[in-house]
Amino acid sequence: MRADARDNRERILTAAEEVFGRTPGASTDEVAKRAGVGIATVFRHFPTKVELLEAVLTQRLERLRDRARELAGSADPGRAFYDFFGQVVAEAASKLAIADALGAAGTAVGDEARQAGEGMRQAFGELLDRAQDSGAVRKDAAFPETYALLIGTARGATAVGLEPTVRDRLLALVYDGLRPRP
Amino acid sequence: MRADARDNRERILTAAEEVFGRTPGASTDEVAKRAGVGIATVFRHFPTKVELLEAVLTQRLERLRDRARELAGSADPGRAFYDFFGQVVAEAASKLAIADALGAAGTAVGDEARQAGEGMRQAFGELLDRAQDSGAVRKDAAFPETYALLIGTARGATAVGLEPTVRDRLLALVYDGLRPRP
Amino acid sequence: MRADARDNRERILTAAEEVFGRTPGASTDEVAKRAGVGIATVFRHFPTKVELLEAVLTQRLERLRDRARELAGSADPGRAFYDFFGQVVAEAASKLAIADALGAAGTAVGDEARQAGEGMRQAFGELLDRAQDSGAVRKDAAFPETYALLIGTARGATAVGLEPTVRDRLLALVYDGLRPRP
Amino acid sequence: MRADARDNRERILTAAEEVFGRTPGASTDEVAKRAGVGIATVFRHFPTKVELLEAVLTQRLERLRDRARELAGSADPGRAFYDFFGQVVAEAASKLAIADALGAAGTAVGDEARQAGEGMRQAFGELLDRAQDSGAVRKDAAFPETYALLIGTARGATAVGLEPTVRDRLLALVYDGLRPRP
DNA sequence: AATGAATGAGTATTCATTCAT
DNA sequence: AATGAATGAATACTCATTCAT
Known part of the structure; x- marks a missing residue:
């Protein structure tokens, strides 16, 4: 599951790059949807929106x-x-x-x-x-x-x-x- | 009363310039306070935040x-x-x-x-x-x-x-x- | 409208007393519903849940x-x-x-x-x-x-x-x- | 292995007593950490937070x-x-x-x-x-x-x-x- | 015309609980 | 049997906008 987690982290980061690249003020939900994961997963990897950014x-x-x-x-x-x-x-x-x-x-x-x-x-x-x-x-x-x-x-x-x-x-x-x- | 209104419009615009210059994501309330008017007055002059911006x-x-x-x-x-x-x-x-x-x-x-x-x-x-x-x-x-x-x-x-x-x-x-x- | 506001404040306080009396961990939403006002109204009068309590x-x-x-x-x-x-x-x-x-x-x-x-x-x-x-x-x-x-x-x-x-x-x-x- | 399980149960209970004694609203995660086990282990022993309490x-x-x-x-x-x-x-x-x-x-x-x-x-x-x-x-x-x-x-x-x-x-x-x- | 109160949709964050390893 | 990751529902709080005075 270490692999899965790293995978998800990558996907979230990629999604965040795309989403924030297009809409700087986008919501974290947006990123989660784009990454295809639940919102809590985003927060597990990046405990704060600032940290994600x-x-x-x-x-x-x-x-x-x-x-x-x-x-x-x-x-x-x-x-x-x-x-x-x-x-x-x-x-x-x-x-x-x-x-x-x-x-x-x-x-x-x-x-x-x-x-x-x-x-x-x-x-x-x-x-x-x-x-x-x-x-x-x-x-x-x-x-x-x-x-x-x-x-x-x-x-x-x-x-x-x-x-x-x-x-x-x-x-x-x-x-x-x-x-x-x- | 026309004069009052124009005056207020000016004050709101000036306030908005200052406020948004400092904090791009500031709230309309902030602008109203800075201009010394009620928030409804801001919306009377600029029916939408976008219009104000x-x-x-x-x-x-x-x-x-x-x-x-x-x-x-x-x-x-x-x-x-x-x-x-x-x-x-x-x-x-x-x-x-x-x-x-x-x-x-x-x-x-x-x-x-x-x-x-x-x-x-x-x-x-x-x-x-x-x-x-x-x-x-x-x-x-x-x-x-x-x-x-x-x-x-x-x-x-x-x-x-x-x-x-x-x-x-x-x-x-x-x-x-x-x-x-x- | 001063009267209305004071009235609402009273209703919110009363509602809060009832709701928290029954369920200490109740949500602010609960109080708002009980008081018959929007949730933002509760927060306008009591900017924080702690302040309400x-x-x-x-x-x-x-x-x-x-x-x-x-x-x-x-x-x-x-x-x-x-x-x-x-x-x-x-x-x-x-x-x-x-x-x-x-x-x-x-x-x-x-x-x-x-x-x-x-x-x-x-x-x-x-x-x-x-x-x-x-x-x-x-x-x-x-x-x-x-x-x-x-x-x-x-x-x-x-x-x-x-x-x-x-x-x-x-x-x-x-x-x-x-x-x-x- | 029965012994291990009973051991864990004890540790979880002890941890829960400490944690909830200090912070009544504490999260189950807190208890798991204090007990030194994974959170899933807590839920294996106590399928519900209420049951743990x-x-x-x-x-x-x-x-x-x-x-x-x-x-x-x-x-x-x-x-x-x-x-x-x-x-x-x-x-x-x-x-x-x-x-x-x-x-x-x-x-x-x-x-x-x-x-x-x-x-x-x-x-x-x-x-x-x-x-x-x-x-x-x-x-x-x-x-x-x-x-x-x-x-x-x-x-x-x-x-x-x-x-x-x-x-x-x-x-x-x-x-x-x-x-x-x- | 001006005000301040009211509103509900939206946002970041938490948490009990379930899966996959 | 044990773990840690994933999930979505819930929660406090904010904000643009609308009403009543």
Whole structure:
């Protein structure tokens, strides 16, 4: 039954991601129905709605962190940086809530979520450093504003429901601001 | 008595802006208390909570539109564009909800809000056009991505609670992306 | 509408007294139905279930205190004391919860209830003092044990659902313990 | 394996006594944790929460009955009666729930509990009879009121959280009522 | 026109009880 | 036989909206 429980936890988390991604203020019942379990099961796994939300957030942040870490080893640091940037924005455009997760990364209360956010920001900082060393990103772009630019671009892409073409042009604009001035 | 009513409407709107700016999920009661009127009075003026929210939104959008129009007559179109951009972002950083208003401008349901959003986007388009004509903004930056960049930057600045210095550096990055390539 | 509200408050309190008297763990819904009002109305008047319970308790304690005060002026202090004692026990036998109120008088958390309890205990102490001075109650019966005896007798009479005859005989036993030894 | 089961039953009962003694409204889970078994084990032994509560009650009543029976053979019937009375009250003062058990003895629903209550009351009646025959208790104190006095004194001692000294003085008052009038 | 009271639908959370391992 | 997970009914409390004054 350990397996069953883990399975259910996964299903609940997935359901929560979908439901809250679509309707941020959705009820826990909604999540339970979507996951196909009783409501008490949701509360057994996540004793509080806040804890459920934080678990979703944590998962998202960890995924982003992992992606950043994967790319950190790349031979082409510039490409790694811009690829990560673009992927985050692309995902945000389709999954409304990743942008919120990014925004919340600074404020997240829960310990796990905070750590995941910290890890993600560190990994992104790593990507930035290497890209700057390799000359792919201007040296005077410090971490805070670059991170803010990532968040903002992701949220901007989300808010308007941008078409892919426009999103690419938006990224082109942003990248041009990040590239070293000739 | 007409005057009293208009007065109350104003007070309610102001109160709503403050309250929802601070706590997006606040109750209508909260707004009534802040405005110093009974809750029934709020509902007399705005028969639905959604209508109240839309009124707040409309007001914000109209203010932005008016500011854009004022600047449209400026002798220095480049400066007008970047000033507007910067002001919007600066305000968003302090008033959480303006960014949402900007985001909602595309999706706004109510008729008034939609019109206000349309007007605001048109005015911003005007600023963009003139700035491009004057050579202050690159010609290949079309409206959709530029508008998305405005929204995103505003939201990015809001989400993280950026300090003014960092906000300025963020803007510098964004502006560099918007300026014509040499 | 002030009148209506006060009216409703009364009805809710009365309903609560009946309902909680019968079923101590009853739900707030039950009280609302019994009072013939919507559940939100109950919560408007008593924002918390605890506050509702305390209001019931307070009311009961105040009634007892008032009765004690009335009797305090009596020309026959002995009779006043034993009358009060008997009335409390008689009421407790029919209204389950008065005994609890008496018990809670020492522990009541809410400020109003605490004060009412204090007032009631003081009034009872007064009755006791005078009865002792008049020689109707033995002088070595101090307040704490006499009060405990009152509470206990009331609760004893309640718990078993005593018939009036038996109750009278119980009181006779208790009174004999309180009278001065010859 | 029969031994294991009986062992578990004991542990659950003990745990239930502790838990419900402290927190009358406690959950079955609480009991399971305290007993160090899974919740399903509790329900295997006591298919219903009511049955568990009744088992606790039965156990308590049986203990009291046994104590009364032990004392029934004593050479000094008066002392036996007053000792029993005092012990019950002393225990009630520390173990909140014994008083409830005594009260419930009249109303007990379950068959076992009812029988245990009956047995306990019979044994107490025996003690009373002998004490009356020996002249230690007045002859006109019939069983019903004397039993009510026992219950009441026990509950009175519990409700207020009486100190031992006061409890003793309370008992002195009660005993004086029970002793034959000179 | 303005007020504050009343309402019921909705929400998070708990708990006794039942299943699957 | 024992376990822990799953379940749905129940409960306290909130909120947008409607009535009576």
